Amino acid sequence: MITVGITGGIGSGKTTIAKYFSSEFGIPVYYADIEAKALMNTEALRKPIIRLLGKASYRGGELDRKYVADKVFKDKDLLEKLNQIVHPAVGKHFKNWCAQQDAPYVLKEAAILFENGTASGLDYTILITAPKKMRIHRVLERDDSTVEDIENRMNKQWNDAKKIPLADFIIENIELDNSKLQAKNIHRQILRDRVNT
């Protein structure tokens, strides 16, 4: 199975573009942040997370996302420790998920790909970029975060300049129709490579 990572900083539009690959080309998408949160609600992860962040990490038996986010996005060390609990479980779950897919390739949509070395296990990577101000504006419009919340998350992610040389493909996601054209070209390129190898 050919695996393609799709990543980008907060508010870059990676979910929007991943959904386009799915709806337009029928490509199966693994949404790592959604799957991660489901895995964090399993017994196997609940225990180490409570040990790291305390009992308040769960409320009514469910992960308290706001509590956890407030703790880890203000503390690099805690976030790294949480990543070390969550990311291996996501990696394993993704592998099992891939084995059940029947498609020319699959997409793994994840906020963190280059930062934690996950990219090296994938066949291709697509980086979604957009100017920082635009990304902040998009997230403010989308949910009830504050600029401070968004910047705290941004500061825990590599900037585009560091990720651009590592990516196989880049989509500059400013105007959506143009981004879709870029996505179509990448889709075609992956299919061409597949036939030629």
Ligand SMILES: CC(C)(COP(=O)(O)OP(=O)(O)OC[C@H]1O[C@@H](n2cnc3c(N)ncnc32)[C@H](O)[C@@H]1O)[C@@H](O)C(=O)NCCC(=O)NCCS
């Ligand atoms: C702290 C949590 C519970 C907050 O949940 P919330 O629903 O508010 O955010 P969600 O997970 O949907 O992420 C939204 C955005 O936050 C940023 N973000 C999330 N996790 C991380 C991280 N580990 N490092 C940097 N940025 C991150 C990304 O831009 C992401 O797209 C959650 O983000 C989390 O558990 N993160 C650590 C584990 C992780 O890396 N999950 C992502 C997929 S592997």
Ligand SMILES: Nc1ncnc2c1ncn2[C@@H]1O[C@H](COP(=O)(O)OP(=O)(O)OP(=O)(O)O)[C@@H](O)[C@H]1O
């Ligand atoms: N080209 C675009 N033009 C206008 N709005 C856009 C564009 N791309 C995405 N958006 C909007 O910006 C917001 C952020 O997009 P999206 O959720 O896809 O980003 P993301 O990178 O997955 O964010 P996060 O890191 O927070 O998960 C959404 O409300 C989306 O509809």
